[in-house]
Amino acid sequence: MFKYSLDNKRYHTLNYFFRNKFGFKVVKVSLNGNFSCPNFKNGQGCIFCAHGSGNRLEHKSLKEQFEIIKKPLDKKWKDAKYIAYLQANTNTYAPIDVLKKVYTEALSLPNVIGLDIATRSDALNDDVLDYLEELNKKTFLIVELGLQSCHDTTLKFIKRGHDVNNFQEAVKKLKERGIFVVAHIINGIPGESKEMMIETAKFLNEIGINGIKIHMLYISPETELASMYQKEKFPLLSWREYVDIVCEQLRYLNDKIVIFRISSSPEDENFMAPKWLEKRKLILNEVDKEMKKRDIYQGDKVTSS
């Protein structure tokens, strides 16, 4: 059995990481802190952005959101503890007083033992970084940063609003402060080859991220990407291609890197394509099968420098 998994996975699972770190079941609860995003100012934001992922309960208080979301979780795992996950938009994009208020409230919810903040690399000024450093000494803190690709041409194409260097600098600053950093990447962006997507995994491995979320590009209605797709149906990865790429990416990620996700379920049930994303379990199972068939593991292609 792979040493960083509690089941048949050949990669470092989040479940293993939490069990090993805390000794009990930990579940992330996605909360909407009602933040905006600096990239909205540059027009529409990233071309695939449906203006905010995460739960749609922003009109409710964090406490109310928490109660609603954890009800079914409580039934499934009676003794679980929680990590409050601020997911929608850019959760460091506000004055520091506002951040302090929202983070403190999230951390005061019952059985919450840590905080996970999704943000952008260009929304981490020194005041925010210093506050995160302080917070990291008091609680278990995760900062999630979107990168999507390590190729600046791709970042320009998706209108990311920052370059790879900006991301790399932010990771360095967070790591200098001892903060656990998770990077998000997207496979299947038009113009990217399999080799380019593997280069993104290699790049993240080299800069020493702690965790990763791997997503497939999907098309939500009323996005710039949707208009492009309606004009000309560009090719999207098939699920077999996606599984093949993910298996290869995992091989270039050091086995200490925690795999937070290898497939996403679109937030918007009216998403246009690819429809195979409706079967998230299929992808998880196929990655397991494929890794076993090829007899490969996370990190088995990492060469130590």
Ligand code: SF4
């Ligand atoms: S960073 Fe996130 S919220 Fe902001 S525009 Fe891009 S996808 Fe949308």
